[in-house]
Amino acid sequence: MIGVIRRAAIAPPSIAIGTLIVAVMVAVLQMAPLLQTMQPQTASYDLPTMLLYHSLLPRMATALLAGACLGLSGALFQQVLRNPLASPTTLGISTGANLALVAVTLFVPDLLGYGRDLVALAGSVAVALIVFALGARRGFSPFSLVLSGLVISLWCGALSAVLMLLNERYLVSLFIWGSGSLSQQSWDIPVSLSYKLGIVAVLAGLLVRPLGLLELGEGNATSLGVPVKSLRIAAVSIAVALAAFVTSAVGVIGFIGLVAPIIIRLAGARRPAEILLWSAITGGGLLWLADGAVQLVAGAMSDFLPTGAVTAVLGSPLLLFLLPRLKIRHRVAAQDAIRVHGSGGGSRFAVVALAVTTLVLAVLVSLFIGRMGVGDWAFIDLNYFFELLALRWPRVLAALSAGAMLAIAGTILQRLTGNEMASPEVLGISAGATLGLTAGLFVVGIPGLGGQLALAGLGATIVLAVILLNGSRGSFAPERVLLAGIALSAMADAVVGVLSATGDPRSMFLLRWMSGSTYNVDLMTAVSVTGFLVVLGAVALRLHRWLELLPLGPTAAGALGVPLRTSRFVMFVLAGVLSAAATLAVGPLSFVGLMAPHIARELGLRKAVEQLLVSAVLGGLLMVAADWIGRNIVFPYQLPAGIVSALVGAPFLILLLRRRRESI
Secondary structure (H helix, E strand, C coil): CHHHCCCCCCCHHHHHHHHHHHHHHHHHHHHHHHHHHCCCCCCCCCHHHHHHHHHHHHHHHHHHHHHHHHHHHHHHHHHHHCCCCCCCCCCCHHHHHHHHHHHHHHHCHHHHHHCHHHHHHHHHHHHHHHHHHHHHCCCCCHHHHHHHHHHHHHHHHHHHHHHHHHCHHHHCCHHHHHCCCCCCCCCHHHHHHHHHHHHHHHHHHHCHHHHHHHCCCHHHHHHCCCCHHHHHHHHHHHHHHHHHHHHHHHCCCCCHHHHHHHHHHHCCCCCHHHHHHHHHHHHHHHHHHHHHHHHHHHHHHHHHCCHHHHHHHHHHHHHHHHHHHCCCCCCCCHHHHHCCCCCCHHHHHHHHHHHHHHHHHHHHHHHHEEEECCCEEEECCHHHHHHHHHHHHHHHHHHHHHHHHHHHHHHHHHHHHCCCCCCHHHHCHHHHHHHHHHHHHHHHCCCCHHHHHHHHHHHHHHHHHHHHHHHHCCCCCHHHHHHHHHHHHHHHHHHHHHHHHCCCHHHHHHHHHHCCCCCCCCHHHHHHHHHHHHHHHHHHHHCHHHHHHHHHCHHHHHHCCCCHHHHHHHHHHHHHHHHHHHHHHHCCCCCHHHHHHHHHHHCCCCCHHHHHHHHHHHHHHHHHHHHHHHHHCCCCCCCCHHHHHHHHHHHHHHHHHCCCCCCC
């Protein structure tokens, strides 16, 4: 990891102390108006004094301590995993704590009596176990760990969204807290964080010498008596606990845990002791500075502008900055590119026939069977046959087409990258569509569904252009393109979090759209989405030879006549357009692009044409089933199809953990 970070001219202590000095200067500007209006000590009621001592100062202390916790957490993650992209945000640790607190608040609030920290810690530990189990299957490479963290974060976000949609009157206030709000009315939180940070810092200090020996290599460290496995467990446990404490106190704070350690390494820090110390101080200074700047700029709206979301907006470009410095070995999937598991052609034909038959049955059930009236299950009422069919048919058709496109895009991405965790969500196109729709809702206003779809498409196109421009600098290396998507997705989520925290009613509409709702899909939209599927699916089949040969690796594929730069560019564009078109119909939250290609491979289909066709059928099947479940499971309420399909990804990921390491 040391080789991927360049030494800078400014020393780490100078950066850390300089950040604190700037934060103090901003703090003075914040306090100046209150100090000027404070009344003499004899005043019985002095509002400026109360605001200063019971709101502003506790908020500053909270920012300093929370930032220090996150900086130390990120430094521990990066040091022990030797991964410059590891942090509580990118590994999904903070998201797990947030989901646990939301779920417990809603369903078993009595557990909060035992301590919010314990609940948050349980959520963080659960996510950490899943992410590291997935990463262990791939050698803890930076690429696989970040992808695993993103997928788990998507699932946690999907479940949180379900809880919000079903209980919005109770949980709408969690928008602000969940996005990382530092607003304080007492000293309780900073005092609590101070002693927790002190205890954990002492424990981290005990790991400094073993971490230094680990820099010599695992073999040398073991020969010197360092229990490497126990050391990693201890360091990761401390890092997880720090992230959980912060999330419990103030919500999810984005990217401080990633930014602070990297800045210190760029400044030339190499020894674990100085990395941990100066990362904690820099993290505290950065969050204090960011929060102060937010309050100065936002003014009266500062309490409704979550600092955590703002730091995510500012920190996302750092991922793009780091991509050229990552040295990630591309995993070659040569065996699967030339080998077909399973039985002969007859068996594969039976698999295809079974998939198509199941899809047809699912469509018929979705159209003709459901819950009506007081909630009883029934066939479609013949007295209202055409009226009900006109309502159901467009959304079923849109769900089917969108699911098929997501599955095709997932197949392309997984074959290109050699990583079975790749999916359309990771490409970041859905993030662009979300940003486009958000701009339309909050900036220019949108007259109807057509305008919403147009701006979502424009946003997706702009993000695709950014991703491809970044990828062109590295010959469209898969890791570079997908990690660029991760950065843009994080930025989109942060922007939406900021807007949602304002309490604007349009934010709830945006949440529903992001969840993958097919409520308002009309026949024209459904037919348009189907047209995209037909055209783009035909293009994907036409380019099947590239998908067969590119997984062999750049050397072999080039020797067989594949134009590497052109083919990667075209295939990423195709995956992006497929993702954008599907997102316009069912929103950005879905695991269909992850699940369908996996299921197709498990059925014995490895060749590109077979996998594309069956993945498309399975993707359509999964989304139609998700739409039907969402319509009926909590009748008379409805859950969006995209979010239901995302929730299905949880048991699917558990199954992946039990698999042995395989190539695509």
